[in-house]
Amino acid sequence: MESGASLQKGSSDGYSSEAAAGSQEQPLVSVSAVLPAGGTGERMGGGTPKQFCRILGRPLISYTVQALERISWISHIIVVVSIENVEIMKSIVKQYGHKRTIIAEGGTSRHRSIFSGLKMFVKNSLIQKPEVVIIHDAVRPFVEKDIIFKVVMAAKEYGAAGAIRPLVSTVIASSPDGCLDHSLDRAKYRASEMPQAFLFDIIHQAYHQCNDYDLDYGTECLHLALKYSKTNAKLIEGPPDLWKVTYKQDLYAAESLIKEIISQQVCVITDMNENAVQTGFLLHETLKSHVKLVKSLSLILCKDSNHLQNILLGQCYNFICISDILSNFQETQQLVKILEKTNASVLSSIVLISVHMDDLENAAFSSEMHSFVELAKEVKKKNIFLYGLIIHYQQDNLKLQETAETAATLITALIRDRNPAFVGQLLVA
């Protein structure tokens, strides 16, 4: 099975990848996209262009490609990279299994790279020229289906459209002596963001007509459509997550946001043992106040559990596997096998917390612990982070509730941090 899981917010039930992608509507025109990714990331500094910087182990550009790839009505995604990064981009496409992605060689400016991407639709007879083309910076990974759909529909109607945001700071102009000349009324202006979309012929023609100055110094595609194709773009207010990764601190912000998104869904799986089911129920209820969506299943795991595969497709990267005693972690092993088979951990680390009801004096404890640590080490290589959690099962309901609270806090911390250093460790609630 190919992994379709991805990192988007806003799923209605959280367990269907179509629903997770937002609106089910189709634009009823042919649509393709160009992702300019040919820059050097001067403002970020460092040797690696920002689109290839790794966030949680994966290059930033892969997140952006995935955000577009998951929208079934986008036919082709042209990723434009500088000539020296073509091989790197090819290996990213291969490693993360990106589909419908075509690599083009960029130019010395963003506009030149975009133009080069657009030309692919004309010169490559295998790629059909779309009616509407989306242009989206490769360094804006948090774009969602909803805003893409809106700009595409507006481009279909108006010829050009782009996402905008309110200004964060006031824009001022300085005089030649470095003093304030004038300031703009912030309420009247907007920041131009991405995605933008255009009727293909409008933007293609604008790029053909524009001069070298536009190509080398211009920063706004909507402006080219206005100046050369006489098209006033429709402006659409977008969500705050559209920001562009530009400075080093933006990488930390992007990592936090990705962690936040992937920690929002948890699947609790219990075996059929009565105590495990009861603990699972308690954890389910307690976790609800820590994360957005908790799904619980009581089942006997088998290799081809379709149910679980659907959950993975619905972008769930966090699993809690509850079994009665520590000496019995076959359930966890079985779940590991299923997770490995889905390939979902290629795109994001999967956190698997193996919960056991036991007391620490149990004779089986030390011998099983060794196998558990070995399993954790092994699956860490496949980006599956396995942690252990012992819940001291008590008949007293109040005490059990308290323990469940502690367990939920520990689980949430493990899921949010996704810290490889704690893999194979056994925590006690």
Ligand SMILES: Nc1ccn([C@@H]2O[C@H](COP(=O)(O)OP(=O)(O)OP(=O)(O)O)[C@@H](O)[C@H]2O)c(=O)n1
């Ligand atoms: N010759 C260029 C320059 C930029 N871009 C792309 O345009 C997007 C937005 O540009 P920007 O944030 O300015 O990226 P850089 O030019 O890499 O950054 P800097 O200006 O700091 O050097 C990025 O995805 C970048 O890779 C491009 O395709 N070709």
Ligand SMILES: O=C(CO)[C@H](O)[C@H](O)COP(=O)(O)O
């Ligand atoms: O925000 C944008 C709207 O068009 C572009 O992403 C922006 O202009 C890119 O410019 P630069 O390469 O200077 O960062």
